[in-house]
Amino acid sequence: MTRRPPTPAKPALEILGHSIPETARITGLSQPTVERLIADGTLKSIKIGGRRLITAPAIRELLGIA
Structure with missing residues (x-):
């Protein structure tokens, strides 16, 4: 019996907008x-x-990692 390589996980969708408490x-x-x-x-x-x-x-820019 031949094993198939694992299926790569799909990348999670990046959250693009954050609330003030989250930020x-x-x-x-x-x-x-x-x-x-x-x-x-x-x-x-x-x-x-x-x-x-x-x-x-905007968060990345504020933190200087844009």
Whole structure:
């Protein structure tokens, strides 16, 4: 009996938008600091309906890993 090689796992879909609490957790910053960075334009965000999201590229840019 011949064994087939394992099927490679499909890559997980990258989450592109993060909430303020998620962004705080990811970056290690407090939620008020994340909100302040959004307010002063340092951290770019988008608003969809009533929800504010911070894109993954904006987080990378803030952390200097863009």
